[in-house]
Amino acid sequence: MVQDRYRTPAIVLHWLIAAAILFQMQLPWRFHDLKTPEAFALIQLHKSVGITILVLSLARLGWRLTNPPPLEPETLAPWERMLSSVVHVGLYGLMIGMPITGWLLVSTSKTGIPTLLYGLAPWPHIPGFARLPEAGREVWNGFAHEGHELLGWGFYILIGLHVAGALKHQLFSRDEPVLARMAPGAVAGRWAEPRLLLIALGVIVAIGGAWLIHPKPPAPAPLPPPPVEAGAPVIEPVMPVAAVEPPLKVEAAEAPAAPSTWAVAKGSTLGFSTAWGGQAVEGRFDAWSADIAFSPDALDRSRVKVTIDLASVATGDPQRDVALPGADFFDAAQHPKAIFTADSFEAAGQNRYVAKGRLSLRGVTKPVRLPFTLKIDGDKARMSGVTSLDRTAFGVGQGEWQATDQIPAEVKVSIQLTATR
Ligand code: HEM
Ligand code: HEM
Known part of the structure; x- marks a missing residue:
């Protein structure tokens, strides 16, 4: 039987692939x-x-290479055969080239944001690129960017030709059943062909769906430490201490005023709290340490030094946690640690103090005041404090992140600590 x-x-x-591509091509207009x-x-x-399209297209190509296509209608003009072959080969090239340039694009991106397929399954970057020197990665990234954009325009052209060809045969050639090859039963020459209407409906759903869909922004997983109550300005505790801190026991308080x-x-x-696009973001640092020499009756000789490992930032969202240590934010590669040193303390009421010091972050040092409460009970102390920083003063948020419409300039930093003498 002739197929x-x-x-x-x-x-x-x-x-499936056609619907996915029509859907896919709309999204950049929305996130651009x-x-x-x-x-x-x-x-x-x-x-x-895009990765789904890659997998399906490889499967489709594999099938195509092992299963010959049906014979073409004999009445097709040679130029039509030629053009349709060129367009088909081009479409296969784009169905595979587009996702690969996209994958290369994200694998060489400075931000290194991971890919989580449909919010469920982690998808790796193309191996090898992460280890390239930055300049090399930038070249590949530029190439991928240009390629992805160029192939995108190629897609518009080839899909246009492809659909025009299919419609031409369906609507104007009674004896060339081309659509029936992909939509079995379609009667060539019939304008109100139900299969054609169904395809048109599918196209509208795929394109319209891409404009209507609202994928959930990353929902931060709850972070263990309870965030300091907003609106409790100075009262909440905050003095950083590192869980990893070696308990450096200095001499006990024999000398009265030491x-x-x-x-x-x-x-x-x-911890810190900020917002992104109106959505609250609570974060914390998991690796930090503090050297503390403090007594209420020796404020003039009290000293605190807090060292924070910026790469240990955690906000409950893996993409954000990769982006924050990057060059656009903390630039932890160049400035791995933030250091807060306080060497001036003031009493501010019962159990309340203000530490005055300097914060060095991302190569910038600025004065910082940290009001805190401290309760000492024998050899145990509980302290908590909150202060606000202007992230832009430290260059946290480069380029488009400098604007404060998505992420406010003010970041609240809070410390809660217990310590033993
Ligand atoms: C939008 C994304 C689309 C892509 C990427 C695409 C891709 C392709 C490819 C690669 C082939 C060649 C199959 C092969 O020989 O292995 C093909 C065939 C075909 N496509 Fe599409 N297509 C798309 C959309 C459409 C639409 C919207 C229609 C209908 C209006 C359509 C109708 C057809 C028909 C009738 C054939 C068979 C042509 C023949 O072999 O003579 N396609 N398509
Ligand atoms: C068939 C599959 C795909 C199609 C049709 C497609 C299409 C497009 C188009 C048209 C753009 C806009 C280009 C521009 O103006 O810069 C774009 C941007 C983008 N695509 Fe894809 N894409 C596909 C697969 C992928 C994949 C698999 C990834 C990553 C895994 C990806 C990641 C991106 C990114 C990150 C951008 C934004 C680039 C930027 O402007 O910075 N794409 N895509």
């Missing part, structure tokens, strides 16, 4: 150049759909 249509697996894959949480969610969706040395206990937290 006059593609076999079912080829047909199913054709329509935006830095909102929704744009990030749309890019994650674009990456997920400040005691304190070792930070486990469970102490150093």
Whole structure:
């Protein structure tokens, strides 16, 4: 029997891939150049759909190479055969080239944001690029960027030609059953062909769906330490202490006015709160340490030094946690630690103090005041403090992140710590 249509697996894959591509091509119009949480969610969706298209297209190509296509209608003009072959080969090239340039694009990106397919399954970057020197990675990234954009325009042209060809044969050639090869049963020459209407409906759903879909922005997983109550300005505790701190026992308080040395206990937290696109973001640093020499009756000789490992930032969202140590934010590669040193303390009421010192962050040093409360009970102390920083003064947020419409300039930093003498 002469085969006059593609076999079912080829047909199913054709329509699945076509719908996915039409959907996929809309998303960049929505996320283009935006830095909102929704744009990030749309890019994650674009990456997920793109990888799906890659897998389906490889399957489709594998099938095509092992299963010859149906013979073409004999009445097709040679130029039509030629053009349709060129367009088909081009489409296969784009179905595979587009996702690969996209994958290369994210694998060489400075931000290193991971890909989480449909919010569920982690998808690796292309191996090897992470280890390239930065200049090399930038070249590849530029190439991938140009390629992805150029191939994108190629897609518009080839899909246009492809659909125009299919419609021409369907609508104007009674004796050339071309659509029936991909949509079995379609009657050539029939304008109100139900299969054609169904395809048109599918196209509208795929394109419209891409404009209507609102993927959920990353929902931060709850972070263990309870954030300091907003609106409790100075009262909440905050003095960082590192869980990893070696308990450096300095001499006990024999000399009456010498400040005691304190070792930070486990469970102490150093957190911050900010927002992104109106959505609150609570974060903390998991690796920090503090050298504390402090006594209420020796304020003039009290000293505190807090060292924070910026790469240990955690906000409950893996993409953000990769982006924050990057060059646009903390630039932890150049400035791995932030250091707060305080060498001037003032009493500010019962159990209340203000530490005055300097914060060095991202190569910038600025004065910082940290009001805190401190309760000493024998050899145990509990302290908590909150202060605000202007992230832009430290250059945290470069380029488009400098603007404060998505991420406010003011970041609240809070410390809660218990320490033993
Ligand atoms: C939008 C993304 C689309 C892509 C990437 C795409 C891709 C392809 C490819 C690669 C082939 C060649 C199959 C092969 O020989 O292995 C093909 C065939 C075909 N496509 Fe599409 N297609 C798309 C959309 C459409 C649409 C919207 C229609 C209908 C209006 C359509 C109708 C057809 C038909 C009738 C064939 C069979 C042509 C023949 O072999 O003579 N395609 N498509
Ligand atoms: C068939 C699959 C795909 C199609 C049709 C597609 C299409 C597009 C188009 C048209 C753009 C806009 C280009 C521009 O103006 O810069 C774009 C941007 C982008 N695509 Fe894809 N893409 C596909 C797969 C992928 C994959 C698999 C990934 C990553 C895993 C990806 C990641 C991106 C990224 C990150 C951008 C934004 C680039 C930027 O402007 O910075 N794409 N895509």
